[in-house]
Amino acid sequence: MDTRTRALNLSRHYLQTLGFNGFSFQTIADALGIKKASLHYHFASKEDLGLALLEEYEKSYKDWTRKIESLSAQKKLEQMLVVFYKMALDENKICPSGVLCSDFNTLPKNMKKQLLKFHEFQRTWLKETLRQGVQEKAFRKDLNIDATADLLLASIQGGLQMARLRGESETFKAFTKNLLKNLS
Amino acid sequence: MDTRTRALNLSRHYLQTLGFNGFSFQTIADALGIKKASLHYHFASKEDLGLALLEEYEKSYKDWTRKIESLSAQKKLEQMLVVFYKMALDENKICPSGVLCSDFNTLPKNMKKQLLKFHEFQRTWLKETLRQGVQEKAFRKDLNIDATADLLLASIQGGLQMARLRGESETFKAFTKNLLKNLS
DNA sequence: GTCTATAACGAGATAGAC
DNA sequence: GTCTATCTCGTTATAGAC
Numbered sequence: 001m002d003t004r005t006r007a008l009n010l011s012r013h014y015l016q017t018l019g020f021n022g023f024s025f026q027t028i029a030d031a032l033g034i035k036k037a038s039l040h041y042h043f044a045s046k047e048d049l050g051l052a053l054l055e056e057y058e059k060s061y062k063d064w065t066r067k068i069e070s071l072s073a074q075k076k077l078e079q080m081l082v083v084f085y086k087m088a089l090d091e092n093k094i095c096p097s098g099v100l101c102s103d104f105n106t107l108p109k110n111m112k113k114q115l116l117k118f119h120e121f122q123r124t125w126l127k128e129t130l131r132q133g134v135q136e137k138a139f140r141k142d143l144n145i146d147a148t149a150d151l152l153l154a155s156i157q158g159g160l161q162m163a164r165l166r167g168e169s170e171t172f173k174a175f176t177k178n179l180l181k182n183l184s
Numbered sequence: 185m186d187t188r189t190r191a192l193n194l195s196r197h198y199l200q201t202l203g204f205n206g207f208s209f210q211t212i213a214d215a216l217g218i219k220k221a222s223l224h225y226h227f228a229s230k231e232d233l234g235l236a237l238l239e240e241y242e243k244s245y246k247d248w249t250r251k252i253e254s255l256s257a258q259k260k261l262e263q264m265l266v267v268f269y270k271m272a273l274d275e276n277k278i279c280p281s282g283v284l285c286s287d288f289n290t291l292p293k294n295m296k297k298q299l300l301k302f303h304e305f306q307r308t309w310l311k312e313t314l315r316q317g318v319q320e321k322a323f324r325k326d327l328n329i330d331a332t333a334d335l336l337l338a339s340i341q342g343g344l345q346m347a348r349l350r351g352e353s354e355t356f357k358a359f360t361k362n363l364l365k366n367l368s
Numbered sequence: 369g370t371c372t373a374t375a376a377c378g379a380g381a382t383a384g385a386c
Numbered sequence: 387g388t389c390t391a392t393c394t395c396g397t398t399a400t401a402g403a404c
């Protein structure tokens with residue numbers, strides 16, 4: 001694997017455990033076994049690194065939605081919860097949006113824009129999936145699509161953070177069990 | 185008002201807008217019109233400042249619960265949502281727990297402990313209030329107290345962050361309208 | 369692509385004068 | 387209680403050799 005890719009993988013890890021301001025080029029360079037000056041060959045600035053991270057998150061989310069596009073809405077949402085539960089299991093990671101919301105006001109403009117774009121993609125997909133569920137008669141006909149999508153996104157984001165706080169990923173697991181109950 | 189109190193007020197503001205690592209002694213000193221060395225007279229270290237902040241958050245939350253203790257459970261929860269909605273209205277602030285969850289792994293041990301204590305206080309109060317609502321027959325008899333408390337806390341925390349991301353505090357307002365619907 | 373060296377800055381923190 | 391002065395460290399970032 002090339003250095004750039006390895007650097008991005010490490011950055012993703014540190015972003016979700018330490019926050020965007022919690023790791024530095026030094027952190028990544030040390031983990032790679034190269035000098036931090038060499039990292040600047042791959043990413044001119046930390047903003048560049050942040051943007052690359054966000055683009056990668058969006059891309060892999062898109063790939064994931066394509067991979068499961070033939071499933072029922074119910075199954076899709078269950079799979080979505082599994083994705084986030086795996087984060088909680090992996091060193092109490094929290095979701096990238098959650099990380100960057102806290103630091104939001106300190107982020108470069110382009111990162112803010114890219115983060116919003118990522119969020120809107122997730123949100124749109126979720127709304128479409130909820131609509132699919134209504135059509136499949138798996139979810140209630142009068143389901144408030146917008147409000148439900150927001151509630152799911154917010155509670156997943158907050159739930160991961162609460163699980164970290166308490167140090168028990170089971171908090172999040174128990175949590176997810178109830179999230180989809182109110183849809184039908 | 186004495187300098188220490190003014191410093192704490194400013195710190196609360198910057199914590200909830202810029203994050204714990206997003207402001208420095210310099211930031212507070214500038215806003216106060218004194219030198220940052222002088223701040224160290226009031227707070228020996230930034231950890232000290234952070235602990236004082238957390239103690240103050242807990243104290244004011246306790247005072248607030250005492251002030252509304254004679255209300256019905258339904259009214260209490262409505263008031264709680266108002267508290268958080270006011271945060272969203274005030275420069276898209278997010279809640280202190282949400283801020284510190286992202287930076288959690290970079291916090292001094294004592295701050296982690298104090299944050300957990302604050303969280304457990306909020307959670308316990310919320311569970312008691314839900315139980316009160318069941319007794320008052322305002323909420324369903326079979327309400328899952330633990331799961332509901334966690335869902336409310338997580339979605340409020342995540343909801344404030346989402347509102348900041350989108351730059352519209354109305355996101356959070358719309359959101360809260362539906363939060364209490366599933367209780368009865 | 370990676371290195372050494374260095375610049376420029378801001379952070380937390382302390383000593384000691386007033 | 388606030389000041390000046392200073393220390394030490396970590397940060398992002400760049401120039402130029404290999």
